[in-house]
Amino acid sequence: MTDDIDTLAVEVWRGDARGGGYVAYAVPRRESQTVLDVVTWIQHNAEPALAYRFACRVGMCGSCAMTVNGAPRWTCRTHVRRVAKAGRLRIAPLRNLLVIRDLAADMAPFFDKWTEAGGTFAPTATRDEPAAEIPPETPERAAADAGIECINCAVCYAACDTVAMAPDYLGPAALNRAWTLLNDARDGGQAGRLKAVSGDNGCANCHSHQSCADLCPNGLNPTAAIAGLKRRAGRAWLRGGA
Amino acid sequence: MTDIRLYMLQRISAMILAPLIVGHIVTMIVAVQDGLSAAEILGRTQGSLWWGLFYGLFVAAVSVHAAIGLRTVAFEWLKLKGRALDMLGWIVFAGLLALGGRAVAAVVL
Ligand code: SF4
Ligand code: SF4
Ligand code: FES
Numbered sequence: 001m002t003d004d005i006d007t008l009a010v011e012v013w014r015g016d017a018r019g020g021g022y023v024a025y026a027v028p029r030r031e032s033q034t035v036l037d038v039v040t041w042i043q044h045n046a047e048p049a050l051a052y053r054f055a056c057r058v059g060m061c062g063s064c065a066m067t068v069n070g071a072p073r074w075t076c077r078t079h080v081r082r083v084a085k086a087g088r089l090r091i092a093p094l095r096n097l098l099v100i101r102d103l104a105a106d107m108a109p110f111f112d113k114w115t116e117a118g119g120t121f122a123p124t125a126t127r128d129e130p131a132a133e134i135p136p137e138t139p140e141r142a143a144a145d146a147g148i149e150c151i152n153c154a155v156c157y158a159a160c161d162t163v164a165m166a167p168d169y170l171g172p173a174a175l176n177r178a179w180t181l182l183n184d185a186r187d188g189g190q191a192g193r194l195k196a197v198s199g200d201n202g203c204a205n206c207h208s209h210q211s212c213a214d215l216c217p218n219g220l221n222p223t224a225a226i227a228g229l230k231r232r233a234g235r236a237w238l239r240g241g242a
Numbered sequence: 243m244t245d246i247r248l249y250m251l252q253r254i255s256a257m258i259l260a261p262l263i264v265g266h267i268v269t270m271i272v273a274v275q276d277g278l279s280a281a282e283i284l285g286r287t288q289g290s291l292w293w294g295l296f297y298g299l300f301v302a303a304v305s306v307h308a309a310i311g312l313r314t315v316a317f318e319w320l321k322l323k324g325r326a327l328d329m330l331g332w333i334v335f336a337g338l339l340a341l342g343g344r345a346v347a348a349v350v351l
Contacts, residue, residue, distance in 0.1 A: 165318035166243055204249030233246040234253070 005087035013092040016101045035075035052103035062151035067092040072158035074217040094158040110154050117174035118196040122189030132186045144183040147176045149218050156212035168201045172212035172222030179225035203229035248310050255307040262300045287349040294350040301342030309335035
C-alpha cells in the first residue's frame with residue numbers, strides 16, 4: 001500500500017485557539033519515514049511558519065504527540081507505514097487540550113493536573129541519611145515499577161473520552177503518576193494524595209474503557225493504575241476516611 | 243462529578259442488587275407457573291415480612307444505584323454541574339424510592 005507510493009497526501013491542521021482548518025501538502029515518501037519526519041519536511045520545504053513540537057526524536061521526551069489519522073501518537077516513533085491509509089495522513093494537534101498554534105497544543109492544564117493529583121514526591125529523608133532500601137519484589141514496588149516509564153506525552157489524556165466529556169477530570173497520566181507515588185514507601189504525602197485522587201475530579205470518574213492503555217506508546221496501563229487507586233481510595237472511604 | 247463516596251455507594255448498591263435480581267427473576271418464573279393472577283400474587287406477598295424486606299431492599303438499592311448513574315450521565319452529556327447536578331441526583335433517588343416504596347407497600351401491607 002503506502003510502501004509503493006512515492007508521494008504522501010498529507011493534511012495538516014493549521015490555525016490557533018480561535019479556529020483553523022486542514023491544509024493539504026504533497027510530501028515525498030521515504031523509507032523508514034516517521035510522522036515527525038513528514039511534519040518536519042513540510043516545515044522545511046513548504047510551510048516555514050508551521051508550529052509543532054519535538055525534542056529528542058527517540059521517544060524519550062514526550063513532546064511530539066499529535067493526532068494522526070484520528071488517534072493520538074508519539075510522532076517521532078510512529079512510522080508512516082503503520083498509520084497511513086492508502087498514502088494519506090491527517091495530522092492535527094492533540095485532542096482535549098486547547099491549541100496554541102497549528103500542531104502545538106497547550107499542555108499547561110495537563111501538567112497542572114499532575115500537581116492536582118498529588119504528583120509531587122514528598123521526601124521523608126534528607127540526602128544525609130542512608131538511601132532507603134526498597135526490595136524490588138514487594139507488591140508495592142512492582143505496582144510502582146509498572147507505571148514509572150511515563151514520558152508525559154499526553155497521548156493517553158488525548159485518548160480519554162472521559163476527559164473529553166468531563167474536562168476537569170484529572171485523567172489517566174496524572175492518576176497513573178499518583179498511583180506510582182502511592183506505592184512508594186519513601187513518600188510522606190500519602191494522606192493528601194489519597195484525598196486528591198478521591199475527590200470530585202479523581203479516579204472515580206474513570207469508566208475503565210482503556211483507550212489510554214491501548215494507545216500509551218510506552219505500553220503503560222493507566223486503567224490498571226486507576227483501578228488500584230479506586231481500590232485504595234474505596235477502602236479508605238469504608239474505614240471512614242477520604 | 244463523581245467522588246469516591248458516590249463511586250462506592252454505586253458499587254455497594256450493585257453488589258446488593260445482583261443476588262436480589264436473580265431472586266426476582268426466579269420468583270417471576272416460579273410465580274407464572276400456575277397462571278398469573280392478582281389474588282395469587284397478593285396471597286404470597288400480603289403480610290409477608292420476608293417479601294417486604296426483599297423488595298424494600300431492592301427498591302432502596304435501585305434508587306441509590308440509578309440516581310448515581312443518571313447523575314453521571316447528566317453531568318457528562320447535559321453538562322449539569324454543582325447544585326443542579328446534585329439536586330437531580332436527589333430527585334431521581336427520592337422519586338424512585340417513593341414509587342418503588344409505594345408499590346412494595348401495595349402488595350405487602
Ligand atoms: S480507562 Fe479511564 S483514564 Fe483510561 S481512557 Fe478510559 S476513562 Fe480515561
Ligand atoms: S501514561 Fe503513556 S500515554 Fe500517558 S503520558 Fe505517560 S507515556 Fe504518555
Ligand atoms: S520527540 Fe521526544 S518523544 Fe518524540
